[in-house]
Amino acid sequence: MSKKESIELSFQDFYKNIKDIDFLKEGWRGKIFVGYIDEKKVAIKVAKFPYLVNNIKKEAEVLRKVNKKNIGPKILLEGSDFFVMEFIDGIPFKKILDESNTISDVFFDILYQAYELDRMKISKNEMHKPYNNAILCEKENKVVLIDFESSQFTEKPKNVTQFVSFLLSFLKTKGKIYPKEEKIAIEIMRNYKRDYSDESFKEILKFLKDFS
Template identity: 40%
Template structure:
């Protein structure tokens, strides 16, 4: 099934985002509000199909928008009522938001999925009114043995993200990241929580 096959059945269809690999629409199908991500060109169809494959896995752990349809050249997932992290994060809520992201990054590491964008979470993380975070845009993700989700997120925290936190020992956090990079185990991951719980 291709997007063109169901497009006429979608009510209130609106284009809400465009990238060089695809377009994102919002609309209602069978009374369900969905986001539709459609490959912009045939060459990007494999990216869409890979994203569907990854969403099926991470959804089992409460990560990402809930996949509803995996089409040939599109995916549809439950529409997320949220705003980009950049518009929401502040000194009052940063600990709660980053704690969630760390947990999800750790799960991705355990699953062997590298998201590739955890060092710049501003636009590929949505936050709803209850401060629940949702990772989006898994099109660049890949299965890998060189997993960097947690360590990339730490890069963000040490750099741009540090302005949201009280002063902390960056060197200790960097050292914890180095240990985790070598030994991706629960006990090495816990070192991060000293800073964020």
């Protein structure tokens, strides 16, 4: 089925094209199913109610944009009240977090993607709680950010600052950072929020690499 044909279909009409479909989970605005299309495992996000269709369309729009920067699961098809994306299989960030004492390459992978989102003026609005919406794909050795349901286009994105705040809390629980260092980090983030520049971001990287 071509992308053009799928755009004209509702999930109810498209349902028959999905093999071994199964319910996965439910969010604030959509329900997610998994299944197979042409032998490929996919995830399907469907609007929970008709009045939430525009929210699902907006999430699909965000995914199309971030996909251009190799961020997020690849969107494959879009219908009138749903979209289909590749299924991301891997290790949830929460599990990696539970087994970590310092900041590893996985953390920096997420941070770089957060910066790319900031540059695109897209705020994911969930980078302060990335436990289950960042997946490490071991085969590709890459973290994939998932669930862009709360994302918005804005001149003041918060991805980097939210994630760095999360990292500071993580380091504090591990006894790796103290009030003096935390104060420095807060000032560095304030500088970053003023201009979102490469130089400001490099200062954040420089600070965090002391804890890797």
